[in-house]
Amino acid sequence: MLRPLLLIAAILALAVGVLGADYAFGQATLVATYAIAGLGLVIIVGQAGQITLGQGALVALGAYTETLLAMRGVPPVLSVPAAMALGAAGGALASLPARRLGGLYFAMSTLAFALIVEEMLVRWTALTRGGAGLSVPTMTWGGLRVDAPLEQMVVSLAALLLAWLACRRLLAGRSGRAWRAVREDEIAAAEACGIDVAATKLRAFAIGGGLAGLGGALYTHWIGFISPEQFGLMFSFELLMLVFIGGARHLSGALWGALVVVSLPQVIALLRDVLPGQWSRSAGLETVLFGAVIVAVVLLRPQGLAAEARAGQTQVRKGNRD
Amino acid sequence: MLSLIQVLTSGIAIGCVYGLVALSFVLIYKATETVSFMQGELLMVGAFAAVALNTGAGWPLWLAAPAAVAGLAVLGAVLERVVLRRAIGQPHLVAVLLTFGLGLMLRGGVTSVPAASHDIYRLPFADSVLQFGALALSLSHVLVIVATVALAGVLVIFFRYTRAGLALRACSENARVAALMGVPVASMHTLAWALGAALAAIAGLLLAPITFVHLNMGLIALKAFPAAVLGGLTSLPGALLGGVFLGVVESLAGLVLPEGAKDVVPYVLLMLALLLFPDGMAAGWRRRR
Numbered sequence: 001m002l003r004p005l006l007l008i009a010a011i012l013a014l015a016v017g018v019l020g021a022d023y024a025f026g027q028a029t030l031v032a033t034y035a036i037a038g039l040g041l042v043i044i045v046g047q048a049g050q051i052t053l054g055q056g057a058l059v060a061l062g063a064y065t066e067t068l069l070a071m072r073g074v075p076p077v078l079s080v081p082a083a084m085a086l087g088a089a090g091g092a093l094a095s096l097p098a099r100r101l102g103g104l105y106f107a108m109s110t111l112a113f114a115l116i117v118e119e120m121l122v123r124w125t126a127l128t129r130g131g132a133g134l135s136v137p138t139m140t141w142g143g144l145r146v147d148a149p150l151e152q153m154v155v156s157l158a159a160l161l162l163a164w165l166a167c168r169r170l171l172a173g174r175s176g177r178a179w180r181a182v183r184e185d186e187i188a189a190a191e192a193c194g195i196d197v198a199a200t201k202l203r204a205f206a207i208g209g210g211l212a213g214l215g216g217a218l219y220t221h222w223i224g225f226i227s228p229e230q231f232g233l234m235f236s237f238e239l240l241m242l243v244f245i246g247g248a249r250h251l252s253g254a255l256w257g258a259l260v261v262v263s264l265p266q267v268i269a270l271l272r273d274v275l276p277g278q279w280s281r282s283a284g285l286e287t288v289l290f291g292a293v294i295v296a297v298v299l300l301r302p303q304g305l306a307a308e309a310r311a312g313q314t315q316v317r318k319g320n321r322d
Numbered sequence: 323m324l325s326l327i328q329v330l331t332s333g334i335a336i337g338c339v340y341g342l343v344a345l346s347f348v349l350i351y352k353a354t355e356t357v358s359f360m361q362g363e364l365l366m367v368g369a370f371a372a373v374a375l376n377t378g379a380g381w382p383l384w385l386a387a388p389a390a391v392a393g394l395a396v397l398g399a400v401l402e403r404v405v406l407r408r409a410i411g412q413p414h415l416v417a418v419l420l421t422f423g424l425g426l427m428l429r430g431g432v433t434s435v436p437a438a439s440h441d442i443y444r445l446p447f448a449d450s451v452l453q454f455g456a457l458a459l460s461l462s463h464v465l466v467i468v469a470t471v472a473l474a475g476v477l478v479i480f481f482r483y484t485r486a487g488l489a490l491r492a493c494s495e496n497a498r499v500a501a502l503m504g505v506p507v508a509s510m511h512t513l514a515w516a517l518g519a520a521l522a523a524i525a526g527l528l529l530a531p532i533t534f535v536h537l538n539m540g541l542i543a544l545k546a547f548p549a550a551v552l553g554g555l556t557s558l559p560g561a562l563l564g565g566v567f568l569g570v571v572e573s574l575a576g577l578v579l580p581e582g583a584k585d586v587v588p589y590v591l592l593m594l595a596l597l598l599f600p601d602g603m604a605a606g607w608r609r610r611r
Binding site: 045049051053096097098101103104105107108109111112115116119123237240244248285286287288291292293294295297298299 | 413422588592
């Protein structure tokens with residue numbers, strides 16, 4: 001815990017120096033928010049060993065819940081838990097059909113759920129204004145307004161810290177042991193020890209969904225405008241890539257992954273300027289580069305960045321197959 | 323009654339395309355245990371390749387279409403040799419991310435061609451109407467159905483009676499035993515990807531007269547996942563039938579349900595199918611493990 005904190009402080013100080021304070025705070029806010037959603041994926045993918053393709057939609061559920069409640073003047077103490085509850089309910093519902101099947105079936109049911117949610121956000125125009133999107137009010141509570149980049153960063157980092165501590169407790173306790181047992185061997189290690197495998201998976205998806213909802217509730221305030229296409233399949237894959245890059249097995253993976261995913265568009269923009277004339281103007285270049293980064297990361301480091309240090313004690317090839 | 327037949331025909335036609343994409347997905351998944359998220363992009367690239375050869379290079383369609391399919395087969399084989407091979411034996415997540423990334427690269431590559439991103443294209447298939455008494459059917463729909471049936475026949479012959487087809491099936495059932503029997507498993511993986519890419523390209527060619535050729539035509543592959551699940555995820559005929567079933571249900575839903583509800587029907591069906599018939603549908607998969 002101490003080492004990552006020091007590293008974060010160092011990176012932040014560097015960013016403030018190079019990029020200017022407000023910009024650096026804004027980026028740090030985004031990193032923290034992505035990392036919160038990433039923690040949920042660490043639990044689902046890294047701890048319980050399952051796969052989900054619909055996390056973007058759960059973030060969307062959180063974001064829309066928070067926005068709609070905030071627009072009606074509900075204070076964040078009530079609206080943020082509501083957003084988390086809806087995210088958790090969504091996660092449980094998305095994984096419910098596949099909880100006894102596991103593996104690829106989770107990918108299918110969460111994908112289907114995400115596509116249903118996306119379609120619903122587009123079609124239910126009376127509530128969501130569809131593709132036109134919603135503009136989000138500033139986060140306020142009593143006389144406090146979370147408006148300036150520094151305040152937003154403090155709130156996100158505080159939320160990240162709380163979420164992190166909660167996850168650490170969970171992973172150290174009965175839930176964490178159950179998840180890891182399910183990941184390693186459902187029949188021998190888990191069922192034989194009296195672990196309810198289906199319920200354990202469902203719990204992982206519900207908690208992952210709750211964290212996605214929390215991430216969404218904060219994200220919507222920082223972005224200030226939401227529309228359904230921000231939370232499409234691409235976003236779900238961005239989050240998956242986030243935990244993959246960071247290393248899905250450890251909570252710190254969410255943070256490193258978030259750092260990479262948030263800074264990636266900037267790096268790609270830099271690359272664009274370096275490339276010669278005709279190419280840099282083409283519309284597809286960013287997509288190609290983003291795809292190339294994913295492919296390169298998967299090929300070069302199939303276990304993620306954070307895995308390096310502990311490569312000795314993790315079994316490399318025996319991952320989360322089923 | 324007549325309009326119902328017309329709706330059913332168009333449903334079966336689009337269902338054939340879903341089914342073919344699902345077939346390509348299941349073929350790859352069974353043979354290599356790799357989950358492919360780029361079938362939609364392969365479909366789109368295949369259709370664009372045919373358009374480029376046809377309108378760009380001026381080849382006649384009967385030459386351009388097979389050339390595009392062959393080109394995609396080569397692309398699939400090369401991708402397997404160079405990149406996708408690394409995902410074998412790794413967790414599903416690796417293959418999902420890898421194919422998604424490759425799909426983005428393909429998509430970005432096509433977007434970079436100005437002519438491709440600005441226009442939509444048609445392949446010069448017949449767009450006339452077949453008249454049977456009072457019944458009017460779109461020729462392109464009938465053509466898609468006939469082509470799919472013919473293709474299914476070819477695939478049946480390939481998998482039942484050819485050496486390569488039998489070897490591929492053996493490899494899908496149990497790669498280890500197949501290797502002991504002298505089946506070159508690595509080449510079979512390449513073959514599976516070549517076939518999977520070619521099937522996606524054929525699906526793209528068949529989709530072309532229905533929805534035109536454009537950058538987002540690959541999104542149709544998302545509907546192939548429900549089709550594959552309805553078919554049991556490991557059954558090739560099941561995938562094709564699942565696709566046809568889905569197309570028909572979707573077109574009927576378009577008649578009955580309010581505007582827009584039609585698009586979520588496949589995904590609701592997917593979740594219901596998993597919820598209600600988990601054992602029945604997973605039986606084949608369970609047995610194999």
